[in-house]
Amino acid sequence: MKTPRYTEIEGRSPRFFALMAVLIAIIGAGLISALMMHGEGHIITGMTNRIVWGTPHVFAVFLIVAASGALNIASIASVFGRTVYKPLAPLSMVLSMTILAGGLAVLILDLGRPEHLLDVPLTQFLYNSMPARWTHSVFGWNFILYTGFMFIVGIYLWFTLVKRHNKYAKTASLVAFVWRLALTTGTGLIFGFLVAREAYDAAILAPMFVVLSFAYGLALFCLVLIPAYAWTGRELGDVIVNRLRKLLGIFVAAALYFVIIFNLTNFYSAAKADGIQNFLLFGGNSYSQAFWIGQILLGTLAPLALTLLPGFKSRGALIIASLLVVIGGLSQMYVTIIGGQAFPMDMFPGKIVESVIGDGAIAEYSASLYEILLGLSGIAITLFLAVFAMNVLRILPESLADKDIDPHHSA
């Protein structure tokens, strides 16, 4: 394989400016929404004291999970020695960082008092609170995992891009790989450790989130890679496209396996089978629709067909499959996060429970425009930073043509 030549993408064409303008507009809409949520309060959202995490969390958690998955291409190339993916490693690293930045931005902008993060004296936060929190708060772990991920992948990228440091890249890739597994495990455990809520409280959520991240991250990777090559007139050969297609299919299939096991296990418990599980899957509500239509049909079965059946070889098919995986991922988060809260907690088994706050009843939720705009701005932040990085850093190979990446290729 030839050593790829990395160059920046151009940043002067009307198309580039148009893309950046659209992304900035969406980010602006998200920021205005966040400002309004802080001025007026969360009363302008659809969130309540029962549905405390709403649409922003659907986007934020999806992006945070996808972030670690986007690093997979780099890991496969470096940790598992599949050199065909090596030219894609820098983009994989940059994307994983920008996706995480997009997700964290949404998470922070949705906080009730984000400024308190600064008010809490730094010394107290770092030297008193955090060590204590490490042992208790999964959020505390995740704070370390997120910042650590940015730092480690940043170093890994530096070692990869600067030739004289290349010899350290392998070690950095190993550290990054272990760290990304820990990060997604930590994200899964944010829900897995919520023992009081029947929708969560399962250790399988941690490995399930890891496998979901493979599919979500690769889908976002394809959605950036293919347009980037098409719009900059660079050559992207069938070898790499077909490998990505198959890889996406395998990841989606693995995710389906975990989803089946998770749901079947929940049916094993009589209380869950009649309660939360029946509600989420067969309740005839927006959650059961999101599960069957969004997560299973559009997000799993359709991409499986588009990636694994022999009839779909075009780049368009891979783009559509990736888009569907993203839709499936957002549906999955909607079912898990919002559906999981909507079903009442079983505080008094064997009793019909009623109260003014809706104990014992299904909690209503409808997303407000502010929440949707804030969530979408997370994706826009991700893409804006990714395009900006491609414009200022040499991370994209000039050619990914078959002859450049596959020595045995015969045209």
Next chain:
Amino acid sequence: MSQNKVDQYRRQFLAQASAVAGLSIAPGVILNTVHAKPADQAVSNKNRWGMLIDANKCASNCNKCVTACHVENGVVPAKEINHETDAKWIRKVKLTDKQTGHVQTIPMMCQHCANPPCVDVCPTNASMKREDGVVLVDKHACIGCRYCMMACPYNARSFIHEETTEKKYPRGQGTVESCTLCAHRIDDPNGPNNPACVDACNAEGHKAMWFGDLKDPQSEISKRLKQYGGEQIRSDLGLNTGVRYQNLT
């Protein structure tokens, strides 16, 4: 009767009267000394404050504990009543047995767990448990992430969704709050030590709620718990709640 005899009777009378008076006021004095601590002294783990609620004595048509709590702590709706977003430090819950149709009502609030999930998950230490077992939120450290609300098994916490007009107590829009067990009363050496809800219940004559020190075997609440038992809601979670219920059938 000689003067000496009169003096002897007088002394006996005074001694007996003193003893009776002493015995009469002693419980109050002892209660106050148990509750009160000097204002400059930190709370300690010598006490663990708790509450006992008798479901049989809680009147289904009474809401006095809720009103008293919300008046005491300035928990009022912002502009118009919206039960889904308004803060509720305490609420009445109606329980109907699915088999028998037996109906009970109980007040529900923060259960002041010894192992509180809300404190475990808080990333900034805003959710905290005092040495005396009272679980509180530091509004200045709360970032409003609502993870504690996700973790609470009792729906006991409220997020302040909009600016409130009540100025009696500082309320933090964008932060989380819940029952404080009227910690300001517990800490006030001169004030009433019972939480407002308990006083309101007693004033109505229902006497369905007891407040006291779970670590003091001589306290009324400890004696009652020892004699009649008391159950924890979601005891399966092993949280060791400070609020216990009796006659929950």
